[in-house]
Amino acid sequence: MKRRNFLATAGAGIAAGAIASPAIAQSNPEIRWRLTSGFPKSLDTIYGGADFLAKFVSEATEGKFQIQPFSAGEIVGTFQAADAVSSGTVEMAHTAAYYYVGKDPTFAAAAAVPFTLNARQLNAWQYHGGGIDLVNEFMAKHNLYALPGGNTGTQMGGWFRKEIKTVEDLKGLKMRIAGIAGQVMAKLGVIPQQVAGGDIYPSLERGTIDAAEWIGPYDDEKLGFQKVAPYYYYPGFWEGGLTLHFMFNKAKWESLPKHYQAIVQAGCMAANQDMLAKYDAKNPAALRSLVGAGAQLRPFSQEILDAAYKATNEVYAEISAQNADFKKMIDSLRAFRNEEYLWFQVAEYAFDSYMIRARTRG
Template sequence: MKRRQFLQAAGAGLAAGSVAAPAIAQSSPEIKWRLTSSFPKSLDTIYGASEVLSKAVSEATDGKFQIQVFAAGEIVPGLQAADAVQNGTVEMAHTASYYYVGKDPTFAFATAVPFGLNARQQNAWFYHGGGMDLMNEFYRKYNIHALPGGNTGCQMGGWFRKELKTPADLQGLKMRIGGFAGQVLGKLGAVPQQIAGGDIYPALEKGTIDAAEWVGPYDDEKLGFQKVAQYYYYPGWWEGGAALHFFINQAKWNELPKAYQSLLVTAAGLANVDMQAKYDAKNPAALKRLVAGGAQLRPYPQEVMEACFKAANELYAETSAKNADFKKVYDAMMAFRNDEYLWFQVAEYTFDNFMIRARARG
């Protein structure tokens, strides 16, 4: 079955069970929404998730439910997407929840937190571990309803102008880093900067910052970081599985017919799977090109990882002591994480470890 036919059939089933398509078309209202993305069009993989959702919804409703996508800056700047949804400027946004930790650090959990979940675990927590219920309970305070809308997988650890050898090298380091991780690095003397994706390169080029992280090889190559910083570190311990979300104005979500709500859940799920599949498909070749072009690939030193892990746990304890919403979600996520790794170390890790070594042996 072709994709369009599948989506039309799915939309029909969601709208009225076994009712024939013509009857559904007559009863479905015409709705036009605007969606603001936190990302520029040039980042086709992460920006593209919004287009995947928009196309799926339009095809399934024969164009009756239209969602027009706008890139960062076309309506509001990328880091103001949540505000635009909250105040009703737009009906939807596609964004990273952890961009808004300035409002409340609890926002971080829906994207990624240091030494948290990997991508598969993140989706398991969202869909079957109560994660989205917890987050939407929290988001209601901000007039937002959220749906998972993509994942980058484990990210890279960023581009540095100078080699990083010990935790002392973080002292005074100005680094573009989003979310809760910036506060962790701050405990180790770094100076975190939250800068939208399209503005990172000039800041790194001019020396306004000393290091920057974004996503991974495919996006980083597009942004050109390899031209202005030599050392490329891994892993992004603060983003073991960075999730994106579709934020929907709560009142607008409540007004939607149930069939359209169900369709949005389905279309967001498609975008969620599609984004990570694209990254997993495109990152290997991009990494090869970056290394061939002179990027110096480096693992974070164990001493640095241990220092960051310790600082993260200290920050979790401090924040939990003064923020009940944060503590509630933190306790739930970390309990889920610990059980997940009981399972992952048995099959996933053993299989991956064998295959990686087998590949190295040729």
């Protein structure tokens, strides 16, 4: 390149840079959002998803985009988070969509419903099976936009004040259980109760409820359930993997610069993976500790699982007959589940089964 042409080209580049710098600065506006969580700060893993995203977004935008998390009850309660976002009281929430099953059962299908997908399969459905688009087709009707923001993995079946061996033992039991699972358990004779996480222990202690499901060993130990309900059942067939969501006010989301949206999307995906990894890392020691402290670990009987599976299909048919949004989402989940287990039974199940047997042999 001739010297004159080089200098001309370099000069043009410098001039372009001088123009671009303020333009770039203007495209990174200072934004301050409030996030209401559906969980107390004491539950560091599930509440921690909000802190994770806030830190990620702040660092990725050099502090230009700040999200301030608030725990459940600081702005609104656990069961009001979605409404607060929809109305614009706050810009976003981090919560479990099935808390709003009373508003529409399709919310529950977006989070966790009985006998569908485990955590890995849910992520596959959401990111590569059309799940995120399907969820947001529904969420838009409530002025919301939602992205996966955490997963608990398969949950435990909960804490019971007495031993449960048969379906008959479930009848008349007052149980804290959320979402569609409550309708399923009601078919088995359970009286479902909607109780926020922070109120479960005193409700069990007073005998207001006879049983409660929450998440799994790490969180359950923090809440001390083993002190008031010693029988700890598994698996939580109603939550093969609970997807938590970051819910955004739809208009606020759409007003974000595209590169801010991309940063938030990346942060949500990272938070989603981080939460599952934390639970997988922390649950083993917590389970060992709970059993050491007297928790009586019990599997649900085949009779109970079979009865619950039958009741689940009945509930899905009943809701689907009246709710097209729910039918569309549950049909997608079930079709994806059937394909996933065609694969999982070949390699995953065979490998895990062998490794579990090998571990017990030492």
